[in-house]
Amino acid sequence: MKVPLLDLAQQHQALRPELEAALSRVLDTNGFILGDEVAKLESEIAAYCGVKHAIGCASGSDAILLALMALGVGPGDSVITTPYSFFATVSSITRLGATPVFVDIERETYNIDASLIEAKIDSTIKAIEPVHLYGQCADMPVINEISDRVGVPIVEDAAQAIGAEIEGARAGSLSAIGCISFYPSKNLGGLGDGGMMTTNDDKLANKLRALRVHGSEEKYFHKFVGLNSRLDGFQGATLRVKLPHLEEWTEKRRANARRYHELFTDAGLAEQVVLPVEVDGRRHIYNQFVVRIPGGQRDKLRSYLSECDVGTDIYYPVPLHLQECFRYLGHREGDFPESERASRETLALPIYPELQPEQQEYVVDCIAKFFK
DSSP states (O other): OOSSSSOOOHHHHHHHHHHHHHHHHHHHHOOOOOOHHHHHHHHHHHHTTTTTTTEEEHHHHHHHHHHHHHHTTOOOEEEOOSSSOHHHHHHHHHTTEEEEOOOOOOOTOOBOOOGGGGGOOOEEEEEEBBBBBGGGOOOHHHHHHHHHHOOOOEEOOOOOOOTTTEEEEEESSSSSSEEOOOOOTTSSSSSSSOEEEEESOOOHHHHHHHBBBBEEEEEEEESOOOOOOBHHHHHHHHHHHHGGGGGHHHHHHHHHHHHHHHHHHHTTTTOOBBBBOTTEEOOOOOOOOOOOOOOTHHHHHHHHHTTTTTTBBBOSSSGGSSGGGGEEEEEEETSSHHHHHHHHHHEEEOOOTOOOHHHHHHHHHHHHHHHO
């Protein structure tokens, strides 16, 4: 049996007639950059996330960069974030000449440890950037309380978390600006790159709209120095076809996660495989299903699963504070032990909505055979 890490072919085949019709609309109207499809998608995403404004841009990476730009982050400033995330979380900070100030992660959720944030607050901190990693929200009530008390705004890196919730509020609505990615592998993915910024602040929304088109509120008149970061009409149309299916896909991912828990429990693998934890009051959308393999066996297991035609991935093999390009920050191995431990032990297993029960059984059976 073959079990890919992700199988978009099934999703796209089921939606192909709708997708072709949507792409044809863009061809017929020449709405290739922003345009009507993107404007409608922005309204629909705003409603889905429970915010006043959603502003499309070229990628999730640009969404973070534009959000920090809108908050005025620049040289001499610092931004608190996590060293255990995708590269863009931190590169967006350094591209603006600012300095990332790292806070280690929680062992169970892999999200930033909110209890460690306040100790890092000083006069240089211009923003706090938590990441809702793998599809589960960080501890936003605690982070927001700190933010309100010290007067430092929050940018949510919600790239992997559209539809995730904490205490009934959705990712993207929990901060000054939320940042979403529509990279094809995301729960809501386009047919190419795309991103979205969400906010309830009218002034920030207007600034973000200008920054994504070279800082221009009126064509050829530039209030800011911005970027060329516009969501294209084909992606807008594609995502509008997919958005109505997102809740169904999310519930299927969640059902697959529950089935994995049952299968691993029945297989007696509790000591060999540490399963994801869904914190009470949070809705995990399982953009990834990441297990922890202690005892130095992760890489050997991954090789074995590859031989069994089971797709896996490692998110992330090198924490950001140990990346070569960030050596100038002066961090060393041992500075953020939970992030470093996660980089050595975590492994993502297939969790996509179309995954079948027999495929999950095969995955767990292969893992059980490896440990036997």
